[in-house]
Amino acid sequence: MMNADPQELAKFSELAHRWWDPESEFRPLHRINPLRLDWIDRAVSLAGKRVVDVGCGGGILAESMAQRGARVLGIDLADKPLKVAQLHALESGVAGLEYRAVAAEALAxxxxAAFDVVTCMEMLEHVPDPASVVKACAAMVKPGGWVFFSTINRNTKAFLFAILGAEHVLKLLPKGTHEYAKFIRPSELARWCREGGLVLNETRGMEYNPxxxxxxxxxxTSVNYLVACRKSAA
Incomplete structure (x- = not known):
């Protein structure tokens, strides 16, 4: 069984043509990308690194990491966003960037142990078995390499902010973008990381002032949060 929700794939495919419009439904991704990019680059120094971006969508993070000098493979199972990412990369002329329609588990x-860096941002809360994706990310990274995740906490505040606030009140995201039951507590993500042989290095929250x-x-870390891990070099 493929670790993907057909409804989730269809949802993002329908909006694929708007992925690179900074004022579209993907505006939050454009706004947070410099934050997450700088955070990753400070930890690992992307230049010259081999990176895989899991659940890359339309390629916002993948392309920005390639612009920092990384050799980036973006993977996703939604065909339309991948085609948008490929087209934008051609138009941008960014070197060291490619895309594939392949599951994280299959690539692992x-x-x-083929990549210096693995990123999986805003993706875990959209798959049926996030633990399986974390395990695959851990398997793909080299000993001593880095894995970065970002997702949404599961608690009352996260429901109020990420669903009621972002989707219904502020309309930052389309209604139905997130399902509360799929949100992930930091303790759960930390356990999956440890089970995959990853050592937690840093956890950061991401906040927004409307x-x-x-x-x-x-x-x-009560709503949106990011986690940086390293694989043991032993």
Whole structure:
């Protein structure tokens, strides 16, 4: 069985043509991308690294990492976003960037311990078995390499902010973008990381002020949060 929800794939495929419009439904991704990109680059220094971006969608993060000098493979199971990513890469003329329609688990079996860096951002809360994706990410990274995740906590505040607030009140995202039951507590993600042989290095929260429309990283992981891990070099 493929670890993907057909409804999720269809949902993002329908919006694929708007992926690179910074004022579209993907505006939040465009706004947070500099934050997550700089956070990753500070930890690992992307230049010259071989990177796989799991659940790359239309390629916003993948392309920006390639612009920092990484050799990036973006993977996803939604065909339309991948085609948008490929077209945008051609138009941008970014070197060291390619895309494939392949599952994380399949790539992990094909290329174990092959990447210096693995990123999986805003994706785990959209798949039936997120633990399986975490395991695959851990399998793909080289010993001593880095794995970065971002997702949404599961609690009352996250429901109010990420679903009621972002989707229904502020309309930052289309209604139905997220399902509360698929949100992931930091303790759950940490356990899956440990089970995959990853050592947690840092956890950061991401906050948003609707009045100033500003995003920033903080120590508050109660809603959106990011996790940096390393695979043991032993």
């Amino acid at each position: 079996a094909e290329q174990p 009045l100033t429309q500003r995003y920033w990283l903080s120590s508050d």
